[in-house]
Amino acid sequence: MLPDFRVRQRDYLLEIARVITQDLDLDQVLARILQHAADLLAGQAGLVALRGNTGGWNLAASYGIPDALIQYLDPILSAVPDHEDPARFELPEVSRMLARLAREASLGLFTGVGLPLIAQNRVLGVIFVFRNYRGIFSPEDRLLLQSFADQAAIAVQNAQLYEHTAQEKRRTDAILDAVADGILILAADRTIERCNPAFERLSGRRANDMIGRKHSEVIQFNEIEHGPTLEQSEAGGWPLTPTATLYVEGDLERPNGTKLAVGVTYAPLLTREGQLLNVIASVRDVSHFRQAEEMQSTFISVISHELKTPVALIKGYVGTLRREDVRWDSKTVQDSLTIIEEEADHLAELIENLLDASRLEAGALSLNATDLSLPRLVERIAERFRTQTDKHTITVEFPEDYPVILADEQRIGQVLLNLLSNGAKYSPKGGVIAITGQVRPEHVVVCVSDQGPGIAAGDIPHIFDRFYRAGEAQRSTKGAGLGLYLTRAILEAHGGSIWVDPQYKDGACICFSLPRSQ
Numbered sequence: 001m002l003p004d005f006r007v008r009q010r011d012y013l014l015e016i017a018r019v020i021t022q023d024l025d026l027d028q029v030l031a032r033i034l035q036h037a038a039d040l041l042a043g044q045a046g047l048v049a050l051r052g053n054t055g056g057w058n059l060a061a062s063y064g065i066p067d068a069l070i071q072y073l074d075p076i077l078s079a080v081p082d083h084e085d086p087a088r089f090e091l092p093e094v095s096r097m098l099a100r101l102a103r104e105a106s107l108g109l110f111t112g113v114g115l116p117l118i119a120q121n122r123v124l125g126v127i128f129v130f131r132n133y134r135g136i137f138s139p140e141d142r143l144l145l146q147s148f149a150d151q152a153a154i155a156v157q158n159a160q161l162y163e164h165t166a167q168e169k170r171r172t173d174a175i176l177d178a179v180a181d182g183i184l185i186l187a188a189d190r191t192i193e194r195c196n197p198a199f200e201r202l203s204g205r206r207a208n209d210m211i212g213r214k215h216s217e218v219i220q221f222n223e224i225e226h227g228p229t230l231e232q233s234e235a236g237g238w239p240l241t242p243t244a245t246l247y248v249e250g251d252l253e254r255p256n257g258t259k260l261a262v263g264v265t266y267a268p269l270l271t272r273e274g275q276l277l278n279v280i281a282s283v284r285d286v287s288h289f290r291q292a293e294e295m296q297s298t299f300i301s302v303i304s305h306e307l308k309t310p311v312a313l314i315k316g317y318v319g320t321l322r323r324e325d326v327r328w329d330s331k332t333v334q335d336s337l338t339i340i341e342e343e344a345d346h347l348a349e350l351i352e353n354l355l356d357a358s359r360l361e362a363g364a365l366s367l368n369a370t371d372l373s374l375p376r377l378v379e380r381i382a383e384r385f386r387t388q389t390d391k392h393t394i395t396v397e398f399p400e401d402y403p404v405i406l407a408d409e410q411r412i413g414q415v416l417l418n419l420l421s422n423g424a425k426y427s428p429k430g431g432v433i434a435i436t437g438q439v440r441p442e443h444v445v446v447c448v449s450d451q452g453p454g455i456a457a458g459d460i461p462h463i464f465d466r467f468y469r470a471g472e473a474q475r476s477t478k479g480a481g482l483g484l485y486l487t488r489a490i491l492e493a494h495g496g497s498i499w500v501d502p503q504y505k506d507g508a509c510i511c512f513s514l515p516r517s518q
């Protein structure tokens with residue numbers, strides 16, 4: 001026959017084993033542990049404290065103690081050593097503390113025993129059981145609680161691990177939801193197990209339509225810029241090592257028929273034995289890198305052409321004038337020098353525009369704003385321009401009481417000159433170039449119109465982009481596609497804007513606005 005306390009110990013240990021295997025909710029585990037511990041020792045109350053993340057002991061569960069009185073037990077928790085090392089862990093003499101507390105707060109608890117909950121050589125909690133009658137806790141009581149505490153520690157650890165895992169999962173979910181890159185988690189047979197919202201956006205498909213489908217059905221490239229596909233690499237034995245990532249770049253086909261330039265990095269997830277568990281694919285929209293690359297090559301071709309042409313002309317004319325075997329008449333010399341001067345001006349202007357563009361990129365386009373009368377500035381620039389063209393008639397029309405604004409005169413002059421020279425350049429047959437001003441409550445508006453062929457509807461959204469030149473302009477005129485880009489930047493730096501007037505049908509009409517000074 002087992003002695004009585006052994007029978008009780010066995011029964012309670014069995015019960016605790018059930019708690020461990022059945023319940024993973026930490027609060028419930030603690031409540032049941034505490035209740036069983038109190039029953040086991042014929043106690044009426046108990047509490048469990050667990051170690052906080054930053055040290056110290058926090059009350060995690062209580063039994064048989066009214067909520068209003070729990071605070072009176074704080075001194076017991078404060079006396080628990082603030083570390084996790086079982087070798088140096090000594091709990092306070094509870095009964096003596098209780099005697100003092102009972103006097104102060106009439107808790108009705110007279111004796112108590114406390115034991116650490118130790119798992120994997122770490123004190124993860126402490127358990128106290130209290131009795132409401134006098135008499136000491138016997139060595140058997142302690143032994144009972146000890147064997148119980150060892151089991152309870154495992155239950156607590158399991159529940160904590162479960163909670164930790166659940167927390168990790170919530171964190172992973174939050175990361176997957178928040179990252180800008182599309183993430184696909186593939187099973188070992190390459191079916192899609194999971195994808196994040198960013199991948200839904202990039203691929204133009206719903207998660208529900210993708211989960212369970214094969215990778216090759218969803219990631220289909222129209223054109224591959226870099227690397228073999230996942231399927232081709234696997235045919236070659238990928239992945240041979242746990243760190244063997246794979247990068248594929250190309251145009252991803254989307255269900256609505258559009259394509260998106262993406263870079264996909266595949267990383268294998270292997271078991272310890274080296275068996276493939278998952279493939280994680282991260283998908284990045286690389287269209288802006290592509291645009292930047294295209295821009296770079298456009299830049300080089302436009303700029304080299306624009307720089308080379310005037311230099312070739314200057315060299316050609318200088319070479320001709322220097323010929324010693326020919327005597328040039330003074331008109332030819334003057335005409336040649338005029339061309340040389342014009343081309344040198346053109347070069348200087350181009351260099352200035354390039355410098356402005358790079359200043360703009362560096363955010364260093366500074367303004368020197370002063371009171372500015374736009375009608376006067378426009379008249380001055382128009383006058384200067386009239387001397388440069390005999391094919392065009394330049395008209396200026398501003399209302400009488402046009403307000404003075406606060407703006408950088410030199411920069412706004414540059415804007416007007418750009419619009420005016422475009423008007424002349426893109427209406428080579430001549431005609432009227434009209435500059436008109438209007439006043440609105442919040443801002444002033446200036447429009448520059450010409451009688452050329454106008455701007456094709458498809459080009460309108462792009463003409464303010466860097467280096468953009470419409471097809472016809474590229475064929476028949478000189479230019480670097482920087483004028484309107486800089487013009488817009490200058491106006492936006494003033495708080496203004498620029499647009500193409502869609503109503504105007506006789507040619508092109510570009511208008512800009514600037515805020516009225518307060």
Ligand code: ADP
Pocket residue numbers: 418422423426427450452453454455459463464468469470471473474478479480481482483484485508
């Ligand atoms: P660039 O004149 O050096 O090409 P801009 O930035 O000034 O560069 O203009 C960009 C493009 O906008 C031009 O290449 C041309 O296609 C178009 N454009 C600008 N102004 C006019 C205009 N008045 N009429 C027709 N097309 C224009």
